Amino acid sequence: MTQTTDALTSSNKSGSALVDDLASQIRDRIMTGEIPIGAQLRQAELASNFGVSRTPIREALRQLQTGGLIEVLPHRGAVVRVPAPWEVRESYEVRAELEALAAARAVSRITRAQIDDLRGANKEMFDTSAAAAQDPASDTPAHQQNNDLFHTLISSISGNARLTKTIDDINTTFPRNVSAQLVVTDARHREENFQEHERIIDALAAGDTAQAAKEMREHVIKAGEQLAHWYEQRSSTVFHG
Amino acid sequence: MTQTTDALTSSNKSGSALVDDLASQIRDRIMTGEIPIGAQLRQAELASNFGVSRTPIREALRQLQTGGLIEVLPHRGAVVRVPAPWEVRESYEVRAELEALAAARAVSRITRAQIDDLRGANKEMFDTSAAAAQDPASDTPAHQQNNDLFHTLISSISGNARLTKTIDDINTTFPRNVSAQLVVTDARHREENFQEHERIIDALAAGDTAQAAKEMREHVIKAGEQLAHWYEQRSSTVFHG
DNA sequence: CACTCCTCTCTTGGATCCAATCGTAAGCAT
DNA sequence: ATGCTTACGATTGGATCCAAGAGAGGAGTG
Structure with a gap:
């Protein structure tokens, strides 16, 4: 075409x-x-x-x-495939558990430099998505990549390739340009997302395994809820035949 | 051929x-x-x-x-593919977390009848594998199926299709006729396996979420350790060219 | 005797061909 | 006019054809 x-x-x-x-x-x-x-x-x-x-x-x-x-x-x-909202919730419950595991494993392995990387990636994501909100013309997929980068980093730090792959399998089941949109369009979501990431980093830096897992789990569940909600509103209208 | x-x-x-x-x-x-x-x-x-x-x-x-x-x-x-032992350990750590989640979810959903089903499946697995140990000629894959059935049942009771699929994806990565062999050949493994299953069922029946998750997690990790060990001993010899 | 290069063969990879199936729509009958 | 049947168009599915790459083995040479 x-x-x-x-x-x-x-x-x-x-x-x-x-x-x-x-x-x-x-x-x-x-x-x-x-x-x-x-x-x-x-x-x-x-x-x-x-x-x-x-x-x-x-x-x-x-x-x-x-x-x-x-x-x-x-x-x-x-x-x-047009994911049903309940499928998104199910999958994100699994993903939450897996990313919580990744965060827990990361606690004992993460280095000072990697913590800085995470903070940098998070800040960058916040900035790029804010910029995209101001200027829709610059709709680069940069913020999407930066959003993913945060999670990708942690999962790679966890040092379990299978864990990384499993999380990725779940993510690549749902078209996710959507979730990036959420962070761009809604300033509150963007701010919350940033803060949640920060809390996760704090827990990692503090070496608090349980807290890191907990924060990550809640963060992913919340993101899944938002994505499910998006599908709920639009799923019936988007597909063109 | x-x-x-x-x-x-x-x-x-x-x-x-x-x-x-x-x-x-x-x-x-x-x-x-x-x-x-x-x-x-x-x-x-x-x-x-x-x-x-x-x-x-x-x-x-x-x-x-x-x-x-x-x-x-x-x-x-x-x-x-010839799985490396470390791959098995990695994967089974993920699987352990997932099955623990399944067990946790199952606690609030399981019925009395399903608990009986689990006990039946466990007993049946014990018997068939014991029979296969006595008479190697009757090497039906029945014990394998019964072994799987226990886990499959719990994961289906958990009511999360994605969770079930993810666990299955991991399992179908490793040829597992092997793990069934372990239970058949070694009487101690067979007995331990049976007891571990029983403890999981007990926790489910008692409605103890944390305990069910914990028992399941340890059980799966242990099974993974055995499987990894098997590969460790035989991986270099089994493949024919 | 060893090393290199060449060829020959075996297997996979991509393109093409034809059959099978679904959807649509036109045509016919009631 | 409505419902059923049937024929056509479009698309996928399976089989076949030819090209390309990889490995083995042999011949030739240093």
Whole structure:
């Protein structure tokens, strides 16, 4: 539709990373909202978009299917899943537990420098989202990345790769350009988000395992509630057919 | 190789569940050990085995790849992943947390009848694995299924589908015919396993949330330790080339 | 005798072809 | 006019074809 992006250009290095690249790119397009919730993914269209044949596209779609991001109906093609609010709450309850574990594990491993990194990332996220609120034209996905960075950092500090992967699996189930929007549009949400992050960092810095876990758990649950609420209001209207 | 299983026979009902069926069947063969750790999965062989062409096989393999059960190397085919012991420990730490959450959630939802079901499943598992220890000829995967059933029941009682799925994702990463073997071969392990399950049930019955979570967490960690230990001893020898 | 390079083969990867299926809509009958 | 049937268009699903990469083995040379 837009133009032939020529998937081969990007990372042509190691043989058949092509399928994984395709899956990654399609996932990104869904995450950023470029491909909206409920949209149909026609293989032929994607194929011509990326300048490849349908074969690797089909395999990429299978990957996204097992990830739970899209739904493949028998002979009717694939659609971007429209998460039900209760699904979001369920998933974020799991994610809360996992991130709490990550925070708890991080307490005994985090360094002074990493604490500074966290504070920097949090501040940066606050600033960029505030800037995006002022000037909607600068709608870079920077604040989204910075928001994620905070959580990504902690989960990586936890030193458990499986934990990181599991959290990521949950996150990549829901198109989350949405949650970034929340932080941008609503100043109160932005402020609360910042403060919650700060409290988590404080607990980490103080070496208070239980507190770090508790703050993180509550923070994630709250974020999940907001995301669920967003879907509740818009889920019936967003998907175009 | 063995014979053309004719994948179409099983569940030919709804259009293209074929790929999912194939993935499921291949996964089962890996889980049961019919396809051993480290074995190569040649597409042509699988295709003729199941009586289909390579195309759906390739898509099925992609699903297993994202699940993490197999590893697909660029032009060298797919192999069943040989989990490193530290991966097992990491994963089981995550699983322990998740199952602890499941147990905690189950406390307020479990019914008297379900408690009886749990006790029945536990007893049955103990008996079948004891029987398998006496008579290795009756090496049905029954004890394996009963072992899983205990955990599956609790996770389903927890009433969080995402939680159940996440736990299952972790479990289906490791071929686990192994862990069943442990319970069968070693009488002490079998007895301990039974007792640990009983303590979990007791906590559930008593409505003691913290205790249920704690017992479950320790139980899973212990199981993970045993599984990791098994891999530690055999990982270098099992895979055939 | 060892090392390098070349070729040959085996397997995977991408493209293409044809069959199967779903949705739609036109046509027919009541 | 409404309901049912049927035919067509569009899209996916499976099979097949050809190209490309990786490994093994052998020949040739230092």
